Amino acid sequence: MDLQLTGKVALVTGASAGLGRAIAKELAAEGCKLALLARRRPLLEELAAELPAGAEPLIIVQDFTAKDAGEKVRAAMQARFGRCDILVNNAGSSRPQTDLGTDEVWMEAMEINFHAGRRITHALVPMMQENQWGRIINLTGQDEPFMVNAANAPNGAVHIWAKALSRVLGRDGITVNSLPPGRIRSEQIDQRIMPTEEARRAWAEREVPVGYIGEARDMAVIATFLCSPLARYITGQVIHVDGGTRRFSH
Template sequence: MDLQLAGRVALVTGASAGLGPVIAAVLAAEGCRLALLARRRPLLEQVAAGLPASAEPLLVVEDITTDGAADRIRDQVLGRFGRCDILVNNAGGSRPQADLGSDAIWAEAMLLNFEAGRRIAHALVPAMQAAQFGRIVNITGQDEPLGINAANAPNGAVHIWAKALSRVLGRDGITVNSIPPGRIRSEQIDTRILPSEEARQDWAKREVPAGYIGEPRDLAVLVAFLASPLARYITGQVIHVDGGARRYSH
């Protein structure tokens, strides 16, 4: 299937590790030109080196939580490409707490997992409106609280904000969707949450109907489809990629 993405410009945040490099690679394989955003330039350079020349990768080295970051990011992307068709808000992180968590932890989690991505999206929306085309895909996380995790509330906030934004921007040819990953192999999963192969296999056997923990490409292919013109009637949705692990039907 031709996803009609050739020549489109995509900005992928959190592009240096985990899901980000694979999302970037899948979009590049579909013909997108790419802006890769993260804090660690050496890792971004490694990601860019693995992409085809047609991706024309722009490296945007920014901490998205700093003041003015969204405007600086917008200016770099539009300055290079003159447009931004696709935003993949992939930067974020889980914040499990052994206790209730401090105010500082909760504020940092909300800034990283909600406010920063919202600001980037709002900065880029006018350019998308001018082009009468845009795709905003938010990589979020579970909002089923299994315990105190300061990232759960921002995940829920993203889902509600994205739904509202989709209703406002639908007539401009812009869609807004969210993808909460289940357990998918990533730096965070492999080093912090399920740090051994035995732990990963045991968890998958107990919790995942598909019987295994997903690979980043399992999620990246959905990002590419949602980013395409073919997905024009899919907006305001929260689509779980988790091998069936989620127990709720909505």
């Protein structure tokens, strides 16, 4: 299937590893021009070298939580491409707590998982409106809490904000969707949450109907499709990619 993405300009945040890296590769394979944002330049340069010949992505080394990150990113996109068609808000972090968590932890989680992506989005939306076309994808997280996790609240905030944004921007040809991953093999899962193969296998057998933990490309393919012109009638949605783990039917 031709996703009609050749020549579209896409920015992927948190592109240095995991889901962001996989999505960037998938978009590049479909012919997108890329901007890659993260804090670790060596990893971004490694990713750039793995992309198809001639891709020559724009590398933006930036702390995306900085208050002026939106303005800096917009200026970089304008200088290199003159526009931004696709924004993938991937950067974020889980914050599980063994107690109720401090005020600082909760504020940090909201900043990282909601406000930072919101500011970058608001900075880039006018460029999409000018061209009457755009795609905004938010990688979020579960809103079915099993414990106190300071990231759950900002996940819910993103879903509500994105729904409102989709209603405001729909007439401009801009869609906005959120993708909460289930357990997907990533830097966070492999190093912090389930550091052993035994733990991952036991959890999958117990919790995941398909019987295994997903790979980053399982997220990348749905994100890439939602970025395409073919997905024009899908907006304001929260689409769980979790192998059936979530128990709610809606």
